[in-house]
Amino acid sequence: MSTQPSRVKVWCDGCYDLVHFGHANSLRQAKLLGDHLVVGVHSDADITRHKGPPVYTFDERCKLISAIRWVDQVVEGSPYVTSLKTLDQYECDFCCHGDDITLTADGSDTYKEIKLEGRYREVQRTPGISTTGLVARILGKASRSPWTGSSFQLSTRKIVEFSGGEARKVGDKVVYVCGGFDLFHVGHVQFLEKVAELGDYVIVGLYSDEVVRGYKGADYPVMRMHERLLGVLACKYVSEVVIDAPFHVTEDLVNNFLIDVVVSGSLGTGEEGVEDPFKYPKQVGIFLQVNSESDVTTETIIERIRRNKFQYEERNERKEQKEIDLINDKHS
Numbered sequence: 505m506s507t508q509p510s511r512v513k514v515w516c517d518g519c520y521d522l523v524h525f526g527h528a529n530s531l532r533q534a535k536l537l538g539d540h541l542v543v544g545v546h547s548d549a550d551i552t553r554h555k556g557p558p559v560y561t562f563d564e565r566c567k568l569i570s571a572i573r574w575v576d577q578v579v580e581g582s583p584y585v586t587s588l589k590t591l592d593q594y595e596c597d598f599c600c601h602g603d604d605i606t607l608t609a610d611g612s613d614t615y616k617e618i619k620l621e622g623r624y625r626e627v628q629r630t631p632g633i634s635t636t637g638l639v640a641r642i643l644g645k646a647s648r649s650p651w652t653g654s655s656f657q658l659s660t661r662k663i664v665e666f667s668g669g670e671a672r673k674v675g676d677k678v679v680y681v682c683g684g685f686d687l688f689h690v691g692h693v694q695f696l697e698k699v700a701e702l703g704d705y706v707i708v709g710l711y712s713d714e715v716v717r718g719y720k721g722a723d724y725p726v727m728r729m730h731e732r733l734l735g736v737l738a739c740k741y742v743s744e745v746v747i748d749a750p751f752h753v754t755e756d757l758v759n760n761f762l763i764d765v766v767v768s769g770s771l772g773t774g775e776e777g778v779e780d781p782f783k784y785p786k787q788v789g790i791f792l793q794v795n796s797e798s799d800v801t802t803e804t805i806i807e808r809i810r811r812n813k814f815q816y817e818e819r820n821e822r823k824e825q826k827e828i829d830l831i832n833d834k835h836s
Contacts, residue, residue: 512537514625515596517544517582518606519551521558522638522805523568523688524727525666525734526630532665532738533627534600535574542594543575544582554584554609556819559639559808564690564800571693573668573740585614588621602629632656633731638687639816641726642809658730666737672705672744680763682709682749682781684716686725686802688735695796696741699767702792707761708742709749719751726806752781763790770795 516534520527520543535541545566551558558565562580570578583590585608586599599618603626606614618624632655640646672678679702685692700706710733716725725732729748736745750757753766766785770793785791809816 511539513540513542513594513596514538515542515544515586515591515594515599516601517546517579517586517599518601519546519555519558519635520565520569521551521560522635523560523565523572523735524633524635524638525731525738526633527569528572528574528666528734528738529630530600530602530627531569531572532574534625537600537625537627538597540576541574542577542579542596543569544579544586544590545569546584547581550584554607557812557815559635559805559816560689567690568688568693571697571740572738574738584608585612585617587617588623591618591623598623598625600625600627602627604629630656636819638726639809639819642806643813643817645817656731658733662734663737666734667744668737669740669743676705677703677764678705678707678762679703679765679767680707680709680753680758680761681767681769682711682746682751682753683769684711684720684725684802685732685736686716686727687805688732688739689800689802689805691796691798691800693739693741694798695769695794696739698794698796700741702765702767702794705743706741707744707746707763708736709746709753709757710736711751712748715748715751724802726802752779752783753785755784758785758788758790765790765792767792767794769793 514534514537516531518527531541531543545562548558548562560568566578566580569575579594591599599615601615601624608614613619615624679699681696681699685708696706710729713725713729727735733745733747736742746761757763758766766782768782768791780786782791
């Protein structure tokens with residue numbers, strides 16, 4: 505008599521600060537190694553002790569990780585140093601992490617114990633993106649990180665890998681939203697979660713860098729369109745993305761994608777003198793406005809970093825120097 509194969513549970517953990525497509529790509533790769541992905545999120549206190557103050561709050565980081573389409577379970581406040589006890593507590597077969605090294609404040613490898621026991625797997629770190637690098641961009645500093653310093657090239661394969669969810673079905677109620685989705689944050693997630701409740705298939709129209717600059721100014725967006733694209737695609741509430749979407753939701757756009765409802769956040773563009781991008785859907789009665797019930801915006805995230813500029817500069821310098829030293833040790 506045949507028996508069902510046992511389910512393989514994979515453990516990942518991290519700070520997941522300024523959650524970006526590099527984090528999502530690591531979790532995507534980890535999920536491919538098993539059937540059920542458990543993700544531990546470290547506390548603000550632990551991150552501050554070992555790395556420096558996080559930008560996103562603990563609740564924000566947990567909410568963002570839970571919205572990534574490959575994550576099955578989130579463990580809040582997981583220990584900074586990963587132990588066999590933690591893996592066994594959550595019945596995980598092994599732990600997975602990127603091919604860089606994470607260290608404690610005293611320079612110890614946070615995965616040393618599970619590596620010695622053979623319960624550690626590695627996936628490829630995504631080049632060209634890191635929390636350290638994003639903070640450096642916002643502060644107008646050049647990143648010295650050996651990982652962030654390399655470039656990331658978007659390919660059709662990567663878009664396919666990040667695209668998920670069920671295919672659109674006949675009769676699905678299609679909901680359309682649009683925006684820049686820069687520095688993907690908890691306000692975006694809460695908005696998209698509410699939007700997903702309004703229909704069966706959510707299409708996000710993603711503005712180009714030029715369009716975002718047109719209504720927000722020369723300092724925006726912080727993240728380039730291909731970076732923002734992967735961040736949006738990784739969200740489990742999103743079914744499809746229109747790349748380089750028009751600023752104005754036109755009749756052609758609505759007809760081409762068979763859109764039933766067009767939704768905007770309560771903040772809108774917030775720019776005086778800008779022609780209403782939702783003029784057409786309002787005229788035909790398919791427009792709705794949704795309040796994310798979050799006061800977090802891209803601007804408030806940038807303000808957090810600039811307000812604590814010296815703390816984040818010091819954190820970045822320590823982190824980048826550790827990475828440079830590790831690279832040098834490997835090649836010595």
